[in-house]
Structure formats: structure tokens, C-alpha cells
Amino acid sequence: MSAGPIKAWRDSWIPARVSSTDAERSCYMKHSQPRAYCGRRSKVAYDDWGKVTCSDCLAAGRADSAGGAS
Numbered sequence: 188m189s190a191g192p193i194k195a196w197r198d199s200w201i202p203a204r205v206s207s208t209d210a211e212r213s214c215y216m217k218h219s220q221p222r223a224y225c226g227r228r229s230k231v232a233y234d235d236w237g238k239v240t241c242s243d244c245l246a247a248g249r250a251d252s253a254g255g256a257s
Contacts, residue, residue: 212241215248224248 214223216232223229225243233239236248 207240207242212243213239214241215239215244 212229213231213233214225214227214229215234215236216223216229217234221228223232223241223244224247225241227243229241236245239245239248
């Protein structure tokens with residue numbers, strides 16, 4: 188398929204990728220849990236929603252109404 192106006196129109200409907208990269212994310216994790224709230228293992232994790240930068244944890248928190256609303 189060419190990179191013409193039809194492809195540009197199709198690409199305009201693709202949702203933006205919102206997941207945080209591993210280098211820039213800090214997840215929500217309680218001390219007793221082996222994984223973060225988003226389901227990934229995290230080197231930087233907090234037990235405070237105010238310090239969380241992982242977009243997947245924040246979205247899961249909003250979906251579960253666990254406090255990640257912002």
C-alpha cells in the first residue's frame with residue numbers, strides 16, 4: 188500500500204500509544220506483592236499513588252477505583 192492520502196487517513200484513526208517505557212515508569216506496588224499493580228515487575232515502585240508515573244498502573248487504578256485517579 189502506498190503512503191498516500193488513504194494511508195494518512197487510516198493512520199489518523201490509530202490510537203496513540205500511552206504505555207510508559209521501562210526507563211520512565213515508577214509503578215504502584217504494596218510491599219507484600221511480587222508484581223506491580225499493572226502486572227509487570229518494577230525496579231522503582233511506590234506505595235503512594237502521588238509518586239506513580241506508570242500509565243498502566245494509573246489506568247488500572249482508575250478502572251478499579253483504587254485511588255489512581257488523576
